[in-house]
Amino acid sequence: MIIESDLKLDFKDVLIRPKRSTLQSRNDVDVNRSFTFLHTQRDWTGFPLIAANMDVTGSMGMARALSRFGAMTALHKHYKADELAAFFRAEAESATLSNVFYSMGIAEADHDKFQAVKAKAPVGKICLDVANGYTERFVEVISRLREENPDTVIMAGNVVTGDMTEALLLAGADIVKVGIGPGSVCTTRKMTGVGYPQLSAIIECADAAHGLKGQVCGDGGCTVPGDISKAYGAGADFVMLGGMLAGHDECEGEIRYEDRDGNRVPVAMTFYGMSSDTAMHKYSGGVASYRASEGKTVEIPYRGPVENTMQEIMGGVRSMMTYIGATRLKEVPKRTTFVRVGAQLNTVFGG
Template sequence: MRIENDPKLDFRDVLIRPKRSTLGSRSEVDVHRTLRFAHTGKDWTGFPLIAANMDVVGTMAMARALLRHGAMVALHKHYGPDELIAFFREPGSANAFYSLGTTQADHDKLARVHAQSPIARICLDVANGYTEKFVDTVKATRAEYPDAAIMAGNVVTGDMTEALILAGADIVKVGIGPGSVCTTRKMTGVGYPQLSAIIECADAAHGLKGLVCGDGGVTVPGDLAKGYGAGADFMMLGGMLAGHDECEGDIRYEERGGEQVPVAMTFYGMSSDTAMKRYSGGVATYRASEGKTVEVPYRGPVEGTMQELMGGVRSAMTYIGAVRLKEMPKRTTFIMVGSQLNTVFGS
């Protein structure tokens, strides 16, 4: 047993210090990036945000909506082969990642879909990216799909970030326990503050020309800006995109003025009782639930939320003089704080 004494920070622990700038307006900044996938040599250009591969959020409808903003979606794992084949034949579907785990059934389904509709982006997603089996799966997937961009995770340390990139991942997904409906830290005591995880994993990845995606912990648009400032090439959102028309959660209605009005939508973690009952017949006897089920307010189309997210990032860039999004890490200075918000009239 050992104890590390140097501080590890979360989004709530810091603010970004403003800097003198020649920028006169938020309209002068560019929130898009061009990123190169190391193992394929192919470039991607867009707003580097990815909707999480949770079955409520990682939907085909969400992919179509986010395409208008240059953002991407990691589709959830539970679509059938025929649905996926039809979707990946659509124009613009290349902004979606095909998500799967490590089982043979997962990879057999991918092979079937790929044979009918070639897959350009693959997300290898497990809760614990520290196993040798997972590293071997990344290697095998890279060998089988040499032209696909592969995102793999989740991990929170530089050593495993390097291992996954060397195994064939173009993007490493960073985050253990920061999600709004994840209870891994509560149930296992395992995790890592998300801001420090992004900083350390980005440093390791960029030395190998790899990329990182910060997955989880974003509660307000300012956290998204902090993630990019910390070195994240992509940021992945779950709860921030829940509750919209493009989601697939159950909707609760209330009667108002004689009409049934949507007021809330179900949102749950993919290791929750709800998810495991839906897809696995219940929680296996050798494990415990590591997610929760909640209701989030119904928020209509995702368009308004995307405007807030992108607008917040633009404003942050203006405060620090970053004309292009890729400049944010060089222009960002974090200051540690005891509190961030004045909540006298609520949070």
């Protein structure tokens, strides 16, 4: 048994200290970033935000909507092969294609399904997604995918430590997904006791990745636009969102309606973790005897089109950049100083 006593931080534990700046307006900053990926040497430019590959948020409608903002979507794993092939063919000549990840697991059936889709349509990015990225099997699958798909960008995870970030990059990943347990509908920490404070995880994994010229994607833990700013400040190249993008028209969650003044109006949407009872009953016939549910099911307010939320998110990031004098998003980590706090918000009138 080992105890690490050095401080580990989450988004709630810090604020970003402002700095003197010559910037006059939020219009003076550029929230896009450009990357050349490690193994493929392919270029990408856009707003580095990714909708999570949960079946509510990782939808084809979300992919088309976020692409208009230069942001990306990791499609969920549960579309049928023919649906995916049709989508990738339809978007082959559009900007959407460069902003979409095909999501898959590490079972042989996942590999076969990907091969079937790839045979019918172009797939430029893969999100290899498992809850526990620390297994030898996971590393082996990354190596196999890289060998078979030398020109495809691979994002793989999840992990929370620098050593495993390096291992995944060396195995063939271009982007490493960072986060164990911080998601709004994830109960992994409650059920297993395993996890890592998300801000520190991003800092440590980003440091390891950037030494190898790879990238990291902070996955989970963001509840407000300010958390996204903190993730970028900590060194995240990309930020993945689930709950913050749920509840919108472009999602595929079940909507609850109410009658108001004779009209049937949407008021809430079901949202759940992909290791929850809800997801496992939907896709696997129930919770297997050898495991426990590690997700919860909630109902969140209906929010209308995702365009409104994206404007809030991007506006928050732009404002953060003016506070610290960062003209380009790439400059944010170098200009970020975190200060530890006991509280962030004045909640006298609610959260």
